[in-house]
Amino acid sequence: MAQKPSIPKGTRDFSPAEVAKRNYIIQTIKKHFETFGFMPIETPSFENSETLMGKYGDEGDRLIFKILNSGDFISKVDDVTYSSKNSASLTPKISEKALRYDLTVPFARYVVMHQNEIDFPFKRYQIQPVWRADRPQKGRFREFYQCDADVVGANGLLQEVEFVQLYDAVFTDLGLKGTTIKINNRKILSGIAEVIGAKHLLVDFTVALDKLDKIGEEKVKTEMLEKGISEAAITKAQPLFEMTGTAAEQLEKLKSILAESEAGMHGVAELEEIITTVDVLGLQSAKLQLDVTLARGLNYYTGAIFEVAAPEGVQMGSIGGGGRYDDLTGIFGLKDVSGVGISFGLDRIYLVLEELNLFPDSLDIALDVLCLNFGKQEGLASLKLVSALRKAGLRADLYPTDAKMNKQFKYADKRGVPYTILLGEQELTNGNFVVKNMKTGNQQAYSLDDAASFAESIKSAF
C-alpha cells in the first residue's frame, strides 16, 4: 500500500544545514534592508487570477501556476465552453486564483489597495517565495525566493545611489568581495537608438546589443542587420562597441555621441550624478561600472538599470538586478507613482558563497551541548541541568534514552556538537558534571550549581 514518496520536479526540500545557510543570507539581506530604512510587507501566496494575468507577457501567463476552483467546479462551466475542450478557454472557468509569479505585481497591487494607509515615500522590502512553471534546470526552480527592496513615490536620484550602497553593504557583509555593480540608463539606450535613426527599432537594437558579452561584436552587428537596422546606423553606433576606460571617460564619449538627443543627454546626466555621488561616498568592496549594453527588462524600466555580477572567476549569471520604472501602479488605476527597486538572487548567491567557501563555520553547529543519558536517576539531574543551560540561551539537548555510550557519542559526532556533558552516577554523587570538548578531547568538571558560569564560558567562546 505504501507509496514511494517524491516531490514535484523543480521543487526542493531543505535540510537543517541548508536552511541555516539560506537563513544566513536572508538575515544578512534583511538586516541591511532595515538599516537602509526599508520595512517588510507580506502578500498572499495566491492572488486573484486577474491581478496576475496579462502582466508578464504571453510567456509569463503560461508560466503562472493556476489553482483549481474548489468543490464541483465543472458544473459551473457552460456547455459551449465545455464542448470546445480547449484548455485556454476552459482555464478561466475552472480557476480563479493563481500563485504569485514575482513580488513586484503583488506589491503594486498592495500599494494601490493600501494607498490611504501608506506614508509616501514608501520603502518596502519583501522576501517570499514565488512560483513559475518553468522547465527546471540547473539553478532554475519552480519554487524560489525573491528578496526585493523598492521605494515608491520618490523621484530624486538619491534612491539609485542608496541601492548601489545597499548592494555593496550586503555583499561586503557576506564576505563576497569584488562584485561588480553594472549600471545603465534606459534613456541612454533610447538616445542611442534615436541618434542612429533606429528609434522604432529600439527593442531589437537593445536586445542585440545586450548580447555583446556573449556573442561578440560581429554577431551582434549581424543580428542588427537582420532586424532591419541599417548599415549606416550600425556604423554610427560603432563607439558603443569600443566603450572602454573609466566611467568618467565613457560618460564623455556618450556626451559626444548623444549630443543631439535630449533623452540621451538626460540619461547621461542622471548616470553622471549617480556615479559621482557614489564616488564621493565610497564603496566598501564592490565596484560600480557603467555598462551601456545593459538592458535587462527594457520594456519595464524607464530610468536606471542595475545588474550585479559575481566576483571575477566565478561562473554565474547575475546575482542581483533592478532599476527604475516610472509607472508601477498604473495597471491598477493609480497613476504617476514612480518606483525603483532591486532584487537579490538568493539561490545564486548561495551557490557563489558555497563555491568560494564563504559560509561561516558556525552555521554547521545546530546544537551547542549534548548531555549524555546514563539512566533514570542521572537522567533527571541531566534534565535539570539541560533546562538551566537552555534558560541561559544555549542550544542544549539530552540524549533521549540511556543507549550505549558508544551510540550516544556517535550521535554527538554526527550532529557536530562541540561539547558533550557526562553526568553519571559518580558525578551525581560528587554534585558535578563533566564537559568534554569534542574537538580536543579535553574534559573539565563543573559544579551542578554552577551551570550558568559554564553557559557563559561557552557563549563567550563562540
Place this chain on the structure above:
Amino acid sequence: MAQKPSIPKGTRDFSPAEVAKRNYIIQTIKKHFETFGFMPIETPSFENSETLMGKYGDEGDRLIFKILNSGDFISKVDDVTYSSKNSASLTPKISEKALRYDLTVPFARYVVMHQNEIDFPFKRYQIQPVWRADRPQKGRFREFYQCDADVVGANGLLQEVEFVQLYDAVFTDLGLKGTTIKINNRKILSGIAEVIGAKHLLVDFTVALDKLDKIGEEKVKTEMLEKGISEAAITKAQPLFEMTGTAAEQLEKLKSILAESEAGMHGVAELEEIITTVDVLGLQSAKLQLDVTLARGLNYYTGAIFEVAAPEGVQMGSIGGGGRYDDLTGIFGLKDVSGVGISFGLDRIYLVLEELNLFPDSLDIALDVLCLNFGKQEGLASLKLVSALRKAGLRADLYPTDAKMNKQFKYADKRGVPYTILLGEQELTNGNFVVKNMKTGNQQAYSLDDAASFAESIKSAF
C-alpha cells in the same frame, strides 16, 4: 482599463507593523525551538497530489487546494472521463500537484525520503504557511502559518516532558503568563471505553466527552445515548464527569476506574511520570493540567495529547496542541517510527498578545533616525552621515527630496521615528548636526566627525 484590485477571500496582506509583530512571535518560538535542540527544515509549498490525498479524511481531501496542470492540460483527458463532466473524476486528470495542507504529512514524507541522511532521534522544526479551502471566518484563514516541532525515533517520555517545558518557555518569553497546558493520553480514553464496555464505540464516546466544556454533562450523556452507548456504560463512566482536584488526586481516581484495563493503566503510568517529572523540574508561568476529556485528533494520536489554553479571561480557542503518534511514516513505507510533536497557533497567539497588549512598544519603531533633507549640498553631507549611521547598525534614512520642513516632519511623525537629524547650511558650516528627540523635543548637537558616538548613545538607549 484599470482593475480595482482585491485579494482572494481568506487571505491577507500584512503591513510592516503586522509583519513586525508576527516576526516577533515567530522569532521567539524559533529561539526556543533551537535552544531545545530542534533543527529547521523546509519543504516545498506544493506536493504531488498522491502525497497529500487520502491523508486527512474526505473533508480534508475536499479542502486541499489543487494546482491545475500547465500547458494544454485538457488534451490529456480521455474522452470517457471528459464526457462524464464529473469534477471528482476529472480532477486527478488535470491536476497532479496540491498545496500543502499541514506540515506533518510533508514532514513524514521528508523523513522517509531522507532517512539515510538523518541521524535519529531527529528533532525538527518547521515554520511555513499551509493552505486550506475552508470557509473563511473570524480567525480562520485560507493561508496561515503553522509552527511545528516534532521528534521522531525516540520512545521515552522525555520528549513529552520537554514539550511541556517548551510551551512554558515560549509563552513565558512572550509575556503570556498563566497559560494552561492540558494533557491527556489516548490510552486512558481507550481504557475507559474498554472498562465501560464501549470499546467499539471509542470514537463516538470520546467525541461526545470532548464537548463537556462546551455543552455540559447532560447534553454529553444524551449524545452518548444517541450514539448507542448504553445507560449502564454511561453510569460506569460517571466518575469522568466529576474529575476535580489536583493531578495526583485525579490520577488516583483513574487508577481505580481503570484497574481492569491494561491499556488504561499504562496510560495512567505514562501521565503520572510526565506530570511528576514536570513537577520536579518546575514551570515558569504555565500550569500543567490533567484533562481526561481532551481528545483532539483521536484517530491520530496514540499516546500523550496536549492542548494549550490562553490565560483565563481571554476568549480564545486553543493556542497550541499536539501529541504522540506511533506510526508517523508508515503511510510512506517506513514502519515503526514513532513521533511526538507540538504546534503553536500563530494567528491566535497574535490575537491574544494584541488583546492583552503584550507586544513590546519597540516593535512599532521601524526606523531609528530620519535625517531631514535641506537640499543638494547639505544632502550630500547628510548622505555621508546616514551612511555612517547605517554602518554603525542604526536604521537610518534621509528624506528623499528637499520638501518643505513641515512635510518632512509630518512624515517623521507618521513613521514614528524617535529621532530626526537636522543638517542645514548653518550646521554644515559648523561641521556638526543637530539631533532632535521627537518625543521630548530636546535638541543636541554632535560633531560630523563623531557620528559613531551618537550611534552608540542611541543604541544603548534601546
